[in-house]
Amino acid sequence: MDTKPWLQFYPPEVAPAFDYPKQNLALFLVTSAQKYPWKPAMYFMGKMITYQSLLDSAYRMANALRSKGVKKGDRVAIMLPNCPQVVISYYGALLAGAVCVMTNPLYMEREIAYQMKDSGAKIIITMDMFVSRVEKVIEETKLEHIIVTSVKDYLPFPKNLLYPIKAKQAGPLPVVHYGSRVHAFKQLLAASPNDPICESVDAERDLALLQYTGGTTGTPKGVMLTHLNLVANTVQSANWCYQVEDGKERYMAALPCFHVFGLTVLLNQAVYRAGMLILVPKFEVAMILDLIKKVKPTLFPGAPTMYIALINHPRIQEYDLSSINACISGSAALPVEVQDKFEELTKGRLIEGYGLTEASPVTHANPIWGRRKIGTIGIPVPDTEAKVVNPETGEEMPVGEPGELIVKGPQVMKGYWNRPEETFDTIRNGWLFTGDMATMDEEGYFTIIDRKKDMIIASGYNIYPREIEEVLYEHPSVKEAVVVGTKDDYRGETVKAYIVLKDGAAPDPSGLEKFCRSQLAAYKVPRQFVFRDALPKTMVGKVLRRKLLEEEEEGRPTG
Known part of the structure; x- marks a missing residue:
């Protein structure tokens, strides 16, 4: 107990350790579909899809991928927003034994090319509106096939008929040239058999996912997550929500499934619990409120920005949010006033947790229905060890003293894809060095006090300054x-x-913004440009970011 003081705050319903099935992650879907074939697995724009139907489509996708040459261990990129196709593609790829490469649909050509080249993906599954970006870089990559879907493919009648008319009003419809390398999603599934297929895996060694993260260097790295990593984190986080009932819950899926937080706490967990995913392709407050009114979600994991947007909606008092029982907030610090206000509106529980891509991602959370401490990230989840160490010596710090947070558990990654040196630097004797500075109190509750050196987290997205600087x-x-x-x-x-600026150049913030938008996903584009004569630097010429931030916080003129 001395080394794990947090165990005394575990609710009696949560065991400190679990058995994790050493299986293909996709077997969660097979099991839920066998137990609850007619329960809804997904709700999308008014259309319900049952577990039986989802499994049938996933089998068809697995067989389709096999027919296109995908073998065990091959990488399949999935570049889709939250829609039925992302769930079908993900489980289809896993059933076929492929490694999923979840790709942000907001990525521009440069970002797509890098991720496809680095991962060596053979196939990409994407939407018609993104195809031109992929096609512009395909010759630089090892991509052999593009599978293309459209929003209308899974819309209910009559929305599917009206979609082209509505889409046309927003601009010209994308033109897709189908052929030997470019295939239509729905036709491909219809032409493929639904024969059961589930590749057997060595769960501790075989990869299920390559999830890209920028790390502190700014160069995106593929985090290698095994089937067991993701099975374990799904079971850990699902058991933390111990009041959840199998086959009965409705999950508000507003977090993107291409983000590891959304993947684990929504996609994997909902399927493990045979719950219904309410798929939201884009977070819009009015749409979320209408969905809450209509579909009554019981669980709503999210980022603080989502809860802030909801509680500040001018007509929030007109909506009944009482169906929401529990929310886990991640990806950034949760302000206390947001937590209080949201709980007042829902009468449910909103707690803060912590994780990182390298840990599948969840390592800490406040007890949902137990002792929680505002402003902390809570306590380690089952089978997870954590401590605060001196970043230089690795020695454990005394209670309350700041140091680097390190974690150990079955959810910790296998390593970085093709980067043995960086893996060696990050994982030592099974401990994952997070790079985040933290403290632990006498009861085992952890608080993050500073983040990885320079990383920015905006609206839940990790943004690495170096990448933007290179574009500028x-x-x-x-x-x-x-x-x-x-x-x-x-x-x-x-x-x-x-x-x-260079000599003679005039400040042009709108021109710089436009230039950045052509090279970067929208959330990475600077919102403010400050023009200076010089930047504060060290003796060796390194820019002092910290000085700029201090000036910012003190309100001193920075121009």
């Missing part, structure tokens, strides 16, 4: 650029760029 340096008028995160009441943090 490509602009002909930019001499020097440094990017920092500044506090933002809504996004948590927002991206701010400090620019030193």
Whole structure:
């Protein structure tokens, strides 16, 4: 108990350890479909899809991928928003024994090319509106096939008929040239058999997922997550929500499934519990409130920005949110006033947790119906060890003293894809060095006090300044650029760029923004540009980001 003081705060319903089935992660779907074939697995824009139907489609996708040459261990990229196709593709790829590469649909060509080349993906499954971006870079990659779907493919009648008319009003419909390398999602499934297929795996060694994260270097790295990593984290986080009933819950899926938090606490957990995923392709407050009214979700994992947007909606008092029993907030610090206000509106529980891609991602959470401490990330989840150590020596720090948070457990990654040196630096004797500075109190509750050196978290997205700086340096008028995160009441943090212009160049913030938008996903584009004559630097010429942030916080002029 001395080494794990947090165990005394485990609710009696949560065991400190569990057995994790050493199986293909996709067997969760097979099991739930056998137990609850007619229960709804997904709700999308008014259409319900049962577990039986989802499994049938996943088998068809697995067989389709096999017919296109996918073998065990091959990488399949999935670049889709939250819609039935992302769930079908994910489980289809896993059943076929492939490794999923979840790709952000907001990515621009440069970002897509890097991820496809680094992962060596053979196939990408995406939407018609994103195809042109993929096609522009396909020759740089090992992609052999593109499988293309459309929003209308899974819309209910008559929305499926009206969709092209509505979409046309927003601009020209995307033109897709189908052929030997480009296949239509629905036709491909219809032409493939639904023969049961589930590749056997060595769950501790075989990968289920390559999830890209920027790390502190700014160069995205593929985090290798095994079937057992994801099975374990699904079971750990599902048991933390011990009041959940199999076959009865409705999960508000507003977190994107291409993000590891959404993947584990929504997609994997809902299927493990045979719950219904209410799929939301884009977070819009009015749509979320209408869905809550209509479909009555019971669980709503999210990022603080989502809860902030809801509680600040001008007509929030007109909505009944009482169906929501529990919410786990992750990806950024949860303000106390947001927690209080949201709980007042729902009468449910909103708790803060912590995780990182390298841990599948959940490692800590406050007890949902037990002792929670506001402002902390809570306590380690079952089978998870955590401690605070001196970042230089690795020695454990005394209670209350800050140091680096390190964690150990069955959810910790196998390593970084093709990066043995960085893996060696990050995992030592089974301990994952998070790079986050934290403290632990005498009861075993942890508090994050500072994040990985320079990373920005805006609206739940991890943003790495170096990547944006590299794009800014490509602009002909930019001499020097440094990017920092500044506090933002809504996004948590927002991206701010400090620019030193070349001689003779005039400040042009809108031109710089446009340039960035052509190279970066929208959430990475700086919201503010500050033009300076010089940047604060060390003796060796390294820019002092911390100095810029201090000036920002003190309200001193930074221009």
